[in-house]
Amino acid sequence: MNEETDSTGGAPGAHNPRRAFAEECRSARELHDPSQLTQTQLARMVRVSKSTISRVETCQGPIPPDLPPLLDEIFTTDGLFKRLYEEVVASSFPSLYRQRMALERAAVAIREWSPTLVPGLFQTADYARCLYEGGFPRAGAKETSAFVSDRLARKAALDGNMPPDVCLVLCESVLLRRFCPPDVMGRQLKALLDAGSRPTVRVQILPLDAPGHLFSDWPVTLITAPNHTVSVCVENYRTAGIVVEPDYVRTALRTYDELTGDALSARESARLIAEQMEKLT
Known part of the structure; x- marks a missing residue:
C-alpha cells in the first residue's frame, strides 16, 4: 500500500x-x-x-x-x-541523486571527469537551460526553471567557509561541442576559467589524442568524505550508481591519476580554454 x-x-x-x-x-x-x-x-x-x-x-x-x-x-x-x-x-532528486548530493555537501575532496559536458557543479544557468531543453523538448517553462535552479543550487558545495578541494578533468571535446549558442558557450568557458582560478579548484583538459582509459564512455565523480572514504559516482541515461567496494574504488583512483597525468597542466588548460573562447567571439 x-x-x-x-x-x-x-x-x-x-x-x-x-x-x-x-x-x-x-x-x-x-x-x-x-x-x-x-x-x-x-x-x-x-x-x-x-x-x-x-x-x-x-x-x-x-x-x-x-x-x-x-x-x-x-x-x-x-x-x-x-x-x-x-x-x-x-529532496527533489531520486534517492541515489540525493545520496550523491549529500556526499558532495560533506566532501573534503571531489575528483570529477566528464567526456561530453561541463559537469553540473560548474554549469552556468544558460548552459544548464540549453542542456535541459535539448534533452526534454516538451518540458514547460516551470520545469525548465526548476531544473536550472536545482542545478545552480549544487554550487553551494563550493562556496562554503571550508570548500572541498576539487579537480576537474574534461575531454577537449567538451570545449568544442556546440549544442548551445556561441555566446552561451563563451560565458560557460569563462566560468570554467574563473573556477580554475580558485585556490581549491584545478581544471585540466584531456587532449583528443590522449590514450583510451576505463572512464572513456561515461562521467565519473570520486567524492572523498571527511573520514577519507571514497565513493565513486557513475551516471548514465536516467541511471546513477554509487560504488564503495574497496577494489573498485582503488581502480577508479588509479584511473583518475592516469587521467590527470595525461591531461594538460592547469596553466596549459586555461590557455586552451581561453583560445576556444576567442574563437566564439
Whole structure:
C-alpha cells in the first residue's frame, strides 16, 4: 500500500525540508524584532514580489536560489535558510541523486571527469537551460526553471567557509561541442576559467589524442568524505550508481591519476580554454 502524503509530497509526520523552510520563513517574519513584517515588507527587503513570498510560505513552486542567503542576512539566522534550501534541493532528486548530493555537501575532496559536458557543479544557468531543453523538448517553462535552479543550487558545495578541494578533468571535446549558442558557450568557458582560478579548484583538459582509459564512455565523480572514504559516482541515461567496494574504488583512483597525468597542466588548460573562447567571439 502506498504511504499517504501531505500537500508538499512528504509522509505525515516526516521531516519535510520544503515545509520547514516555509514555516521558518513565516515564523521569522512574524516574530521579527522590533516589529512583525508583512509579506509585502519582506518582499521589498529581499527584492522579490509579494506573491513570491506568499508562494514560499505556502510551499507553492520553487524557492528562488538567491532568496535563502538574503533571509539569513535579514533575520540573522546563521545559515539556517541556506541549509534548509540545500535540503529542499536534495529532496527533489531520486534517492541515489540525493545520496550523491549529500556526499558532495560533506566532501573534503571531489575528483570529477566528464567526456561530453561541463559537469553540473560548474554549469552556468544558460548552459544548464540549453542542456535541459535539448534533452526534454516538451518540458514547460516551470520545469525548465526548476531544473536550472536545482542545478545552480549544487554550487553551494563550493562556496562554503571550508570548500572541498576539487579537480576537474574534461575531454577537449567538451570545449568544442556546440549544442548551445556561441555566446552561451563563451560565458560557460569563462566560468570554467574563473573556477580554475580558485585556490581549491584545478581544471585540466584531456587532449583528443590522449590514450583510451576505463572512464572513456561515461562521467565519473570520486567524492572523498571527511573520514577519507571514497565513493565513486557513475551516471548514465536516467541511471546513477554509487560504488564503495574497496577494489573498485582503488581502480577508479588509479584511473583518475592516469587521467590527470595525461591531461594538460592547469596553466596549459586555461590557455586552451581561453583560445576556444576567442574563437566564439
